[in-house]
Amino acid sequence: IEPITVGIAIGAASVITGYLSYQDLYCRFAECCGKHRPLNxxxxxxxxxxxxxxxxxxxxxxxxxxxxxxxxxxxxxxxxxxxxxxxxxxxxxxxxxxxxxxxxxxxxxxxxxxxxxxxxxxxxxxxxxxxxxxxxxxxxxxxxxxxxxxxxxxxxxxxxxxxxxxxxxxxxxxxxxxxxxxxxxxxxxxxxxxxxxxxxxxxxxxxxxxxxxxxxxxxxxxxxxxxxxxxxxxxxxxxxxxxxxxxxxxxFLPLEYTHVKMCVRAEMKARGSAIDEDVVTRVAEEMTFYPKGEKIFSDRGCKTVQSRLDFQFLDV
Ligand SMILES: Nc1ncnc2c1ncn2[C@@H]1O[C@H](COP(=O)(O)OP(=O)(O)OP(=O)(O)O)[C@@H](O)[C@H]1O
Structure with a gap:
């Protein structure tokens, strides 16, 4: 084996490894297309x-x-x-x-x-x-x-x-x-x-x-x-x-009263506030439920939970 050939091979290998680690490093800080981030x-x-x-x-x-x-x-x-x-x-x-x-x-x-x-x-x-x-x-x-x-x-x-x-x-x-x-x-x-x-x-x-x-x-x-x-x-x-x-x-199934309450708690948690069950109940009870007789499903799911929660803390 010629020393020149070995030298070229080592050179090529280090360029490739260098490129790969550069790419890994790059993808740590910048956005890379999907193949660099496997789904967990x-x-x-x-x-x-x-x-x-x-x-x-x-x-x-x-x-x-x-x-x-x-x-x-x-x-x-x-x-x-x-x-x-x-x-x-x-x-x-x-x-x-x-x-x-x-x-x-x-x-x-x-x-x-x-x-x-x-x-x-x-x-x-x-x-x-x-x-x-x-x-x-x-x-x-x-x-x-x-x-x-x-x-x-x-x-x-x-x-x-x-x-x-x-x-x-x-x-x-x-x-x-x-x-x-x-x-x-x-x-x-x-x-x-x-x-x-x-x-x-x-x-x-x-x-x-x-x-x-x-x-x-x-x-x-x-x-x-x-x-x-x-x-x-x-x-x-x-x-x-x-x-x-x-x-x-x-x-996606229609959401029930208990799910709405879960959404209110999640929203309070996301805002960093302590969970106040009275507020949770008040917000959930303000939602409209259907069908008319049984009132099981929230007609807007959890959609207006955020704004209704804001309203609870308004001093009016
Ligand atoms: N099943 C759920 N679990 C937890 N939170 C929910 C759920 N459904 C809705 N939410 C909350 O309500 C908000 C509004 O819901 P989302 O925008 O996903 O509704 P959507 O089904 O896309 O409605 P639309 O058909 O009107 O677009 C969400 O950002 C989330 O905070």
Missing amino acids: ATALKLDLEEKLFGQHLAAEVIVKALTGFRSNNNPKKPLTLSLHGWAGTGKNFVSQIVAENLYAKGLKSNFVHLFVSTLHFPHEQHIKLYQDQLQRWIRGNVSACASSVFIFDEMDKLHPGVIDAIKPFLDYYEQVDGVSYRKAIFIFLSNAGGDLITKTALEFWRAGRKREDIQLKDLEHALSVGVFNNKHSGLWRSGLIYKRLIDYFIP
Whole structure:
């Protein structure tokens, strides 16, 4: 072996190691795309168990779906989750927890993108333009970071057909125009299907069955069919559904009085105040519950808890 060859080999090896440790070091301080930060399934599970109330199905499915997807080095398609439920049941809250578990900066990460229908796609006459913009935006971001996350809020307010523009990206293709979308994550949030979920939750309650006994199979199929046939779901007759490109339809159950109380306590804790059970009860009792007779479910979930708590401390 020639000393020159050995010298070159050692040189090359140290350049590579140097580069790798430089990259590790760089990623400690700056934001790096997903592959440098593996998902900690235990941390995600714990986060959901501690922070998300009354959503046993969502918590279970999300942990399973994300850990399965992220532990597969060669997924055949991007992960697509569709979250459904009435207002204030935790859909945005869960997206935030997921984003934080994938990227330290959470929703503020350069690799997490939030679209809000009424803000980004307001006009029905511009559907074609929105479709082009959406395709360009997603293509650009996935080219920069294969593990990008895209969250679409208010899907039920999205004009029919807009979302089908991204169908090729969600499909089983290895690449589309030289870009692979297989490591990306798409999350849709929607109020559509809230009626079906409430109906099932109410049936369980009336039959004296525990809410935790509701299983995904009790709802998932009904949700996908319901949303497909609903003109105001953003997924009306969508190719995403009939081509089975949505991996999970995840129901968010309507929240009960006890869950609202848990939200009030969590909010007080987050504000650093001592838990005052009188205030907790007062805030929970100010919420409106349905159906008319039984008054079981909060009509805004936990959504107005923060403002109602502010109100309790106002000296008026
Ligand atoms: N299941 C829950 N567990 C804990 N906190 C919750 C839950 N649901 C809602 N919250 C609290 O209420 C706030 C509002 O909820 P969130 O924005 O997630 O509702 P949403 O389901 O996305 O509603 P919308 O359909 O109106 O967008 C959250 O930021 C969180 O503080």
